[in-house]
Every structure is written in structure tokens, then in C-alpha cells.
Amino acid sequence: MRVPLLDLREQFAGLKDEILKEIGEVCDSQMFILGKKVEKLESEISTYCGSKYSCGVTSGSDALIIALMVEGIGAGDEVITTPFTFFATVGAIARVGATPVFADIDPKTFNIDPVKIEEKITKKTKAIIPVDLFGQCADMDKINAIAAKHNLIVIEDACQAIGSEYKGKRAGSIGHYGCFSFFPSKNLGCFGDGGIVTTNDPERYEKLKIFRNHGQGSTYIHKYIGGNFRLDSLQAAILSIKLRELDKWTEGRQRNAAIYARLFAASKLGGKVTPPALADFPGRHIYNQYCILVADGRRNELKQYLIDNEVGCNVYYPLCLHQQECFQSLGYKKGDFPVSEKTSEEILALPIYPELQPEQLEYVVSTIEKALC
Numbered sequence: 001m002r003v004p005l006l007d008l009r010e011q012f013a014g015l016k017d018e019i020l021k022e023i024g025e026v027c028d029s030q031m032f033i034l035g036k037k038v039e040k041l042e043s044e045i046s047t048y049c050g051s052k053y054s055c056g057v058t059s060g061s062d063a064l065i066i067a068l069m070v071e072g073i074g075a076g077d078e079v080i081t082t083p084f085t086f087f088a089t090v091g092a093i094a095r096v097g098a099t100p101v102f103a104d105i106d107p108k109t110f111n112i113d114p115v116k117i118e119e120k121i122t123k124k125t126k127a128i129i130p131v132d133l134f135g136q137c138a139d140m141d142k143i144n145a146i147a148a149k150h151n152l153i154v155i156e157d158a159c160q161a162i163g164s165e166y167k168g169k170r171a172g173s174i175g176h177y178g179c180f181s182f183f184p185s186k187n188l189g190c191f192g193d194g195g196i197v198t199t200n201d202p203e204r205y206e207k208l209k210i211f212r213n214h215g216q217g218s219t220y221i222h223k224y225i226g227g228n229f230r231l232d233s234l235q236a237a238i239l240s241i242k243l244r245e246l247d248k249w250t251e252g253r254q255r256n257a258a259i260y261a262r263l264f265a266a267s268k269l270g271g272k273v274t275p276p277a278l279a280d281f282p283g284r285h286i287y288n289q290y291c292i293l294v295a296d297g298r299r300n301e302l303k304q305y306l307i308d309n310e311v312g313c314n315v316y317y318p319l320c321l322h323q324q325e326c327f328q329s330l331g332y333k334k335g336d337f338p339v340s341e342k343t344s345e346e347i348l349a350l351p352i353y354p355e356l357q358p359e360q361l362e363y364v365v366s367t368i369e370k371a372l373c
């Protein structure tokens with residue numbers, strides 16, 4: 001049996017005719033940048049995320065950068081975030097000239113620990129970027145309370161978390177901004193790069209639209225120095241079709257996670273493998289990734305065994321951001337964020353995409369058993 005980590009071909013086959021028809025329409029119109037298709041998607045995403053406004057942008061990375069730019073965050077400012085995330089979260093902070101400041105994660109959710117945030121606040125702190133890692137919201141009530149107390153902006157990196165919920169609220173509607181990515185491997189992916197920023201604040205929304213088009217208030221009149229952060233019509237048209245299927249796909253991922261939970265509980269792997277623990281989490285996990293922790297220093301050995309037996313898997317993320325060569329100048333060292341570092345040594349993502357069959361999940365768990373027992 002073969003179980004890929006992700007295979008989008010079956011998903012596309014089901015929507016091919018509809019998508020090709022839409023692509024044809026956009027080509028006939030020869031209108032490729034922003035326009036009606038992008039406005040339609042923005043309104044659909046606002047509804048889906050329970051947010052008042054959405055602004056389509058070029059990628060999830062740019063969504064983070066434009067939110068920081070609109071807030072005027074730059075040199076001399078500090079932004080608190082997690083060292084256990086995809087590079088772009090921290091890259092965005094550095095690219096606007098601000099200083100990333102790390103706070104360690106919660107060992108159960110892998111998301112930033114609010115208690116650790118408060119210790120890192122200084123006079124220079126301007127914002128917090130919590131990440132909803134793997135599709136599970138960060139502890140947003142506590143983060144928002146800290147932000148309100150210290151007058152900080154909250155930019156939710158929801159790039160892996162479209163449709164996830166925290167106490168009944170959708171990711172992207174909880175902080176000042178929500179940043180989403182439509183990279184093909186995200187739960188809602190387009191056919192290239194794309195992203196969107198959500199906000200509930202009309203003034204921030206107006207600024208986002210101006211910043212995404214070189215800071216142009218009206219044609220060739222530049223109020224701010226923005227950039228080209230414009231979303232393509234083609235991508236928006238594809239995304240509008242796929243968005244209609246998203247809840248069905250999310251349910252498929254959740255069904256697979258429940259099957260894994262049963263299979264792990266019935267296996268001989270107790271103590272050797274820790275599946276995601278959701279008992280106390282007040283929300284909806286959308287499983288962009290399904291990550292287990294592998295004990296006894298055997299993660300790399302298991303990863304190789306799975307690959308040799310045609311089970312796709314991957315490590316998100318093998319090296320924390322404070323340990324990356326490009327961030328050496330921040331002055332952190334190994335041991336500064338022990339929970340993040342331990343997690344990066346033990347974590348392993350398993351196949352979870354909705355089209356997987358129960359027999360394939362059984363094969364994944366039995367192969368793990370063979371490797372470790």
C-alpha cells in the first residue's frame with residue numbers, strides 16, 4: 001500500500017470542469033488583477049471567517065507583512081511571536097525592520113504560551129503574532145487580554161487555520177488582523193500563491209486596500225509607501241469554487257483524526273507515540289497537519305521507516321526559528337526555548353487529507369507499530 005502525505009489530484013478531478021470553465025471566463029475577460037472575482041472571494045471569506053472585511057493579497061507571507069506595514073511597525077519596534085512556526089511568521093517581522101522576540105510554546109497545542117508572552121513585553125513591544133499552528137487556534141482570549149492591557153496589536157497568523165474556531169469564533173476574526181495563505185497545500189489552496197487579510201476595523205481595511213496597491217489613494221497619487229500585494233482574479237475564481245467544498249473537506253480531515261485516535265488507542269504504541277490531545281481545547285481543529293510526538297529519540301528512525309514503506313510523513317519544523325543561522329544576530333542560543341526545541345525533535349506529521357481511505361490509515365498505524373514495537 002502507498003499512503004502519500006498529501007495528494008490533491010482526486011480533489012481537483014471532482015471540480016475540474018467547473019474550474020476550467022471559470023478559468024476560461026477570466027481569460028475571455030482578460031482582467032487578471034483584483035476586480036470582481038477578487039471582490040466576490042473577499043466577501044465570501046469575510047462571511048466564512050465571521051470577519052467584517054477581507055483584503056485579497058499575493059500570499060500568506062505578504063498578508064503578515066502588509067498588516068505590519070499598515071500598523072507602521074518597523075525599526076526599533078519589537079513583535080512577540082513563537083519560535084515554533086513556519087519561517088514566514090518571523091521573516092515578516094524582520095522584513096519590515098522590526099525585531100522578532102520569541103516566547104516558548106505550550107507542549108500540548110504547540111502554540112505560543114500566553115504566560116511566556118507577558119514576560120517578554122517591553123516599552124518597545126508593538127504587536128503579538130500568535131500562530132494557529134497545524135489548524136488549531138492559539139489561546140486567543142488570554143492573548144487578547146494581554147494585548148489590551150499593554151495596548152498591543154494582535155495579528156493572528158491563521159495561514160494554516162482557515163475555518164478553525166476558538167470558543168465559537170472563527171480564526172481571523174479574533175485579533176486585529178487575521179492572515180491567511182492559499183498556498184496549494186493549505187486546506188483551501190489555489191493554483192499558485194495567494195493570501196488574504198481579514199479585519200473587523202473599517203479604517204484598517206481601507207488602509208490595507210491602499211497599501212496593497214503601492215499606497216495609492218487615487219490613481220498615481222501615493223499617500224503611503226505600500227507595495228504590489230494584489231491577488232490575481234484567476235486565483236480568486238478558483239478559490240470561490242473550492243471554498244464551497246471546504247467544510248466537507250474539513251469534516252473528512254476530522255473523521256480521519258478520529259480514526260487515528262481510535263487506532264492509536266487500540267495499538268501497542270502507548271507511551272511511544274503521543275497523538276494530538278484535544279480534550280481541553282475549546283474549539284474546532286481543522287487539521288492542516290496531524291502531528292504526533294515520538295518518544296525516546298526515535299523520531300528520525302520512524303520517519304525513515306515510514307518513507308521506506310511508502311507512508312508519506314514530514315517534520316514541521318526540524319529547527320526552531322531562534323536557532324536559524326539568519327537570526328543569529330538576535331542573540332538566542334540552544335536551550336532558550338526548551339519546549340519548542342523538544343517538540344522539534346519529537347514531532348512528525350502523518351497523512352490526514354480527506355480523500356484517504358480507512359485502510360490507508362490502518363496501514364499507517366500498523367507500520368508505525370512495526371517500526372517501534
Ligand SMILES: *Cc1c(COP(=O)(O)O)cnc(C)c1O
Pocket residue numbers: 059060061062085086088089131157159160180181182183193194195
Ligand atoms: C504557509 C504559512 C505562511 C506563509 O504563507 P505563504 O502563502 O506560503 O506565503 C505563513 N505562516 C504560516 C504559519 C504558514 O503555515
